[in-house]
């Protein structure tokens with residue numbers, strides 16, 4: 471029997487292990503793009519832009535030295551905030567396109583990357599189950615949410631926007647900016663929107679749009695989008711989903727042991743708009759958010775004419791449906807290349823999300839099994855909240871702060887980076903925690919487990935926190 475000869479290709483690892491291979495790929499990018507530039511004919515570089523290589527090297531040396539003043543976002547022992555480096559494919563995609571520096575404001579600013587943007591936005595729409603859409607990349611989740619709330623205001627003028635008390639603060643800020651009334655709906659004990667309170671609010675008829683968050687920034691709590699959609703349809707309100715952090719968990723929203731809740735994510739398909747941040751869980755460098763509208767007719771709210779942008783085709787230009795003007799075409803190229811390699815499927819990017827989810831569940835289990843730490847609430851995504859078991863909130867606060875500051879000041883190879891999260895007595899009591907409220911609020915510990923490598927480190931991370939606590943003297 472004839473066997474098919476197979477060629478094995480070496481792997482490009484992420485992190486420092488892949489540095490040499492990444493350097494080689496970047497070299498190819500620079501050389502090959504220069505080859506394309508050469509097709510337009512030689513020209514002499516202007517001396518005003520020439521720099522001496524020696525001076526450049528001294529300056530870049532200084533740059534690298536200054537960049538050491540950073541936290542090790544790439545390392546599995548960094549389990550603090552929502553930060554991690556981009557995938558090497560995103561770096562290659564970004565740098566390759568940036569050498570041309572296309573501007574995705576208009577097709578004339580970069581036809582190739584504008585088309586890539588449309589392709590990746592279509593892939594995001596498919597992931598969310600939108601059968602039709604209008605959407606584009608933005609420079610951040612903040613701008614993406616601003617656009618969604620702007621369209622909310624235009625379609626329901628004079629009506630309020632409601633979001634949960636745990637929603638990202640950008641919603642109240644953007645409502646203020648847009649001159650729209652913003653209303654915070656209380657949360658229940660798991661950090662999700664209180665549906666009873668929402669219904670009471672909807673009954674007044676004052677609310678035009680409800681913002682559901684699939685993965686709050688603090689706790690990773692997932693608002694019940696399916697229930698919110700049903701309520702909003704009944705009362706004639708729109709639904710916008712802020713999936714800036716949690717959106718990519720749609721790929722593993724299958725109710726399985728290492729997946730996340732299916733129903734809220736499936737219901738996003740019925741919502742009016744959704745925001746997702748590829749620069750959070752989509753492995754992209756900062757400068758990549760996205761907003762998608764279910765109704766392509768949302769384009770009418772963006773109409774403008776300008777004498778200085780010359781649109782050379784009849785095709786819809788991204789600048790015609792975006793509040794931002796200049797935007798990096800390189801961001802679209804980076805996401806496009808990343809999704810070519812890690813597509814929006816359970817086995818593609820989904821396989822990079824599951825380990826973090828498992829890490830959160832496994833660490834929660836360890837915390838429950840011991841006495842020294844208490845779990846604040848069960849993780850719904852990959853964000854874990856917990857605290858040193860103490861009688862009084864002031865002691866919880868002191869011990870939590872100790873773990874955070876002591877951990878980050880250890881020598882690099884022994885350091886541990888966790889974050890804190892401020893809670894009040896009522897939030898603790900609502901979750902059944904018996905901590906005496908001798909102070910109105912205090913810090914607990916919070917860990918974002920967004921790197922797949924963290925899964926292997928859970929036992930040692932747990933011990934590390936316990937070791938830091940043991941010498942806390944509190």
Ligand SMILES: *Cc1c(COP(=O)(O)O)cnc(C)c1O
Pocket residue numbers: 610611612613615638640683685686687712713714715716747759
């Ligand atoms: C991060 C985040 C935002 C803000 O997005 P930026 O990209 O930081 O501007 C909004 N909402 C949620 C739920 C977030 O997690």
